[in-house]
Amino acid sequence: MPPQQRADARRNYERLLAVAVEAVAEHGASASREQIGRTAGVGSGTVRRHFPTRHALLDAVFHDQVEGLAARAADLADAPDPRAALLDWLGALTTYAATFKGLAEALVQQTGSPDTYCSTGRLTAAGAPLVQRAGPWLAPGVTIEGLIDLITGIALVAERYGDPPAHAARMWDLTVRGISPA
The missing domain is CATH 1.10.357.10 (Tetracycline Repressor, domain 2)
Structure with a gap:
């Protein structure tokens, strides 16, 4: 994550990543990005901004x-x-x-x-x-x-x-x- 991002964007990224790590550990690589967003308390647009593809999400998780x-x-x-x-x-x-x-x-x-x-x-x-x-x-x-x-x-x-x-x-x-x- 680029350091010049706003503090709230960094927090969203960190929260999404933490939830994603747990979701992938439980459900595997097909864990739902939408459910990850809901659990993290952010909208699907925020999820897609930080992780535009499933592969981007998995790269961050692993x-x-x-x-x-x-x-x-x-x-x-x-x-x-x-x-x-x-x-x-x-x-x-x-x-x-x-x-x-x-x-x-x-x-x-x-x-x-x-x-x-x-x-x-x-x-x-x-x-x-x-x-x-x-x-x-x-x-x-x-x-x-x-x-x-x-x-x-x-x-x-x-x-x-x-x-x-x-x-x-x-x-x-x-x-x-x-x-x-x-």
Whole structure:
């Protein structure tokens, strides 16, 4: 949010974002923007000014998690073991996607949309150098896009279990054997 905005606009944005985080956690990526506005006590025009699209809303909701993952990828970029660094980062992505309801669904929704979900690009850009460095240890044809799709699928299935992060971690561990046999 630009700092030059009026104080009431900043308050509306912060209130909308707080309500949106709760709504997405409860209802997933398809949480109603109109209901978010009603709960926050603002009109639909205010919601649309701050979040003109569903993708803009989801980018704001998941911003901190996605930036945390990007920072982790940057920290791992020069790790001495490129394969271990990639698997560490992908494990963290799996945990995030399974923990934060709606993230995996949001990653799927962006496919084919003219209004691209920016966080997908951020995750792809963050993970690509790790995949490139780990290349000699990966099966032929493995790409960052394919890995993000795979993790998205794992997270979507894991949402159906009592402990999604634990289930996703088990599925990821099983998958690693096929992606990069030791």
